Amino acid sequence: xxxxxxxxxxxxxxxxxxxxxxxxxxxxxxxxxxxxxxxxxxxxxxxxxxxxxxxxxxxxxxxxxxxxxxxxxxxxxxxxxxxxxxxxxxxxxxxxxxxxxxxxxxxxxxxxxxxxxxxxxxxxxxxxxxxxxxxxxxxxxxxxxxxxxxxxxxxxxxxxxxxxxxxxxxxxxxxxxxxxxxxxxxxxxxxxxxxxxxxxxxxxxxxxxxxxxxxxxxxxxxxxxxxxxxxxxxxxxxxxxxxxxxxxxxxxxxxxxxxxxxxxxxxxxxxxxxxxxxxxxxxxxxxxxxxxxxxxxxxxxxxxxxxxxxxxxxxxxxxxxxxxxxxxxxxxxxxxxxxxxxxxxxxxxxxxxxxxxxxxxxxxxxxxxxxxxxxxxxxxxxxxxxxxxxxxxxxxxxxxxxxxxxxxxxxxxxxxxxxxxxxxxxxxxxxxxxxxxxxxxxxxxxxxxxxxxxxxxxxxxxxxxxxxxxxx
Numbered sequence: 001x002x003x004x005x006x007x008x009x010x011x012x013x014x015x016x017x018x019x020x021x022x023x024x025x026x027x028x029x030x031x032x033x034x035x036x037x038x039x040x041x042x043x044x045x046x047x048x049x050x051x052x053x054x055x056x057x058x059x060x061x062x063x064x065x066x067x068x069x070x071x072x073x074x075x076x077x078x079x080x081x082x083x084x085x086x087x088x089x090x091x092x093x094x095x096x097x098x099x100x101x102x103x104x105x106x107x108x109x110x111x112x113x114x115x116x117x118x119x120x121x122x123x124x125x126x127x128x129x130x131x132x133x134x135x136x137x138x139x140x141x142x143x144x145x146x147x148x149x150x151x152x153x154x155x156x157x158x159x160x161x162x163x164x165x166x167x168x169x170x171x172x173x174x175x176x177x178x179x180x181x182x183x184x185x186x187x188x189x190x191x192x193x194x195x196x197x198x199x200x201x202x203x204x205x206x207x208x209x210x211x212x213x214x215x216x217x218x219x220x221x222x223x224x225x226x227x228x229x230x231x232x233x234x235x236x237x238x239x240x241x242x243x244x245x246x247x248x249x250x251x252x253x254x255x256x257x258x259x260x261x262x263x264x265x266x267x268x269x270x271x272x273x274x275x276x277x278x279x280x281x282x283x284x285x286x287x288x289x290x291x292x293x294x295x296x297x298x299x300x301x302x303x304x305x306x307x308x309x310x311x312x313x314x315x316x317x318x319x320x321x322x323x324x325x326x327x328x329x330x331x332x333x334x335x336x337x338x339x340x341x342x343x344x345x346x347x348x349x350x351x352x353x354x355x356x357x358x359x360x361x362x363x364x365x366x367x368x369x370x371x372x373x374x375x376x377x378x379x380x381x382x383x384x385x386x387x388x389x390x391x392x393x394x395x396x397x398x399x400x401x402x403x404x405x406x407x408x409x410x411x412x413x414x415x416x417x418x419x420x421x422x423x424x425x426x427x428x429x430x431x432x433x434x435x436x437x438x439x440x441x442x443x444x445x446x447x448x449x450x451x452x453x454x455x456x457x458x459x460x461x462x463x464x465x466x467x468x469x470x471x472x
Contacts, residue, residue, distance in 0.1 A: 003360055006042045010336055010353040013038070017332075017395070021383050027391065028325050031332035038335065038353070039345055048346070055344045056331030063174050063340075064330060067167045068323060070281050071120070072315035073288040074165060078119050079311045080295040081247060087127055089248035091115075094132065101140030101210035105149050108136055109199055112153040117164045118255055118284075121154030121427065122434045123318070128154075129441030134222060140211040143221040147442040148202050148452050151435055155427030156457060157195030159389070160419050161188040164259070166281040167323070168393060168422060172414040175330065175397025177339050179411065181280075186415040186472055190464045194419055198453075198460035205456065221443070243298040251291055258287050326390050333394035337401070358402035369407035373469050376400060376413050377461060380420025387433040389425030396421055412472050416465055423461055428453045 013034030017027045035056045040049030081087040094111055098104040111132060115124040128150060136146050161184070162168035169184035176183070211217055262280055292308065300307040333354070334340035341350030376399055383392020396417025404410040427435040431446045435453075439446035 003357070006038055007353055007357050009038050009041060011357050014354070018382060021385050021392065026325065028328050031329050035332050035335055042351070043345060051346065052344055055346065056335055057327055059340050059343050060327045060330040060334055064171070064327065066281065067170055068319045070165050070285045071167065071319040071322065072312060073285045073292065074119055075123060075315035075318050076311035077288045077292045078123055079314055080292050080299065081251060083299045084244045084247055084295060086244045086247035086251065088131060089244050090252060091127065091131055095135040098135045098139045100213060102207070104136035104139045104141040105145065105203060108132060108146055108149040109153040112150045113158045116154040116158035120165065121159055122437065124154065125150065125437050125441060133442055137218055137221045138213065140213050140215060140218060142209050143442045144444045144448065144452060145206045145209060147438050147444050147449050148206065151428050151438050151449065151453055152195060152198050152202060152457065155435060156198065156423050157191050159426045160422040161191035163188045164284055168390065168418050171326065171330070171390060171393035172397040172418045175333055175394040176401040176410045176414040177337060178414065182411040183414050186412055187418050189472065190415050190419050190468055193467050194423065194460035194464035197463045198456040201456035201459060247295050247298065254287055254291060258284055323390065329391050330394040333398045336398055354398050355402050367405065369405060370469050372403045372405065372408060373413060373416050373465050376403065376417040377420040377465050380417040381424045384421040384424025385430060387425050387430050389422040392421040392425070393418060408469060412468050416468055419461055419464060423457055428457050
């Protein structure tokens, strides 16, 4: 096919975005500028360039707003549980299992992974670090090793699959023009492989630093820990304690039932169920809303109407802070997909700028599934250098669709790119990401934490990529 000036401009802006990410700068400006210029050149009218910017962001917002809602409701639920201090009660009994440093390492991994699947690791970290890390340190686990366990299990393994909330697979799948459920399933498998390898290597590398429970160095580590502050409850203490106990049981059981039902509908009938992808996230979000209503009423009584509004507002603020920059980035890469470019440009049949660019160069590239997979992984890692992890998913998803071959499908490539982007920027390999929170709460250097994570995580990602090529 013949490439036009518009194709070349799209390619140049894509390269500019990648270079900008390498230098750890925001890419919203080049994506907005690129959308404007490409639409202007393609339509030959500057007015169409202006409208295309708005349309690109509108299309992206429409496609991604379900993501904002699920984040909002899950965060609002967590905040309401904090009012009742039910979040503390849910994990306090786990402290009894931390009898030595070796067991504490794996207890931290399991608890962090489970909580992060439902509530995301960033809001879950203060809870885990305030209640479990001190107990782990007392048992002999160094604060740095505890931070490694939390980062790999939460910011890496749980967030890279995002199997319950499904923000990441939704972004990847929409950009790749493929099924969310398929990307989510493959992302879960790859996250378990990469996380399993990374955790095993981290334990083997740092197990010699684990001390005995009565070691004096444990107290030194404890002094450097920073506990998260909590507001005082205004309600009657005994009343709050009663509902705290009740919701500490109801919430985990409800979420467990959600997972069991989703697995049953998917696997029990031996066929793919409709309760996947967006429907699965909607189910989780709906359950979270009902739990939010009940917990807010239990805490606030007559003030429940104000409390629930505040929690939902706080949830939306968090969601837009975390995901707001993704909208213009997604809009630019949606412009390169024929599924969305028509609506953005205001025409019936839209162009496929990115797809056609890759198609035009495929004759010059080796036809290797492993090379394609490693390329997407590296691009994902590069996009994660901005410290977000999610901003690069529109790019890796779009590339996955263009690099699909008979040997490897777009769902697998999208999941691989998702692994690279989120393991890096979600918070294990760059010091300017949410990894800062883990380092701060554990009282360790964030740069030292990155160094400790680097080798286990990179090996885990490479192993998972190779496994995806040959077994998925």
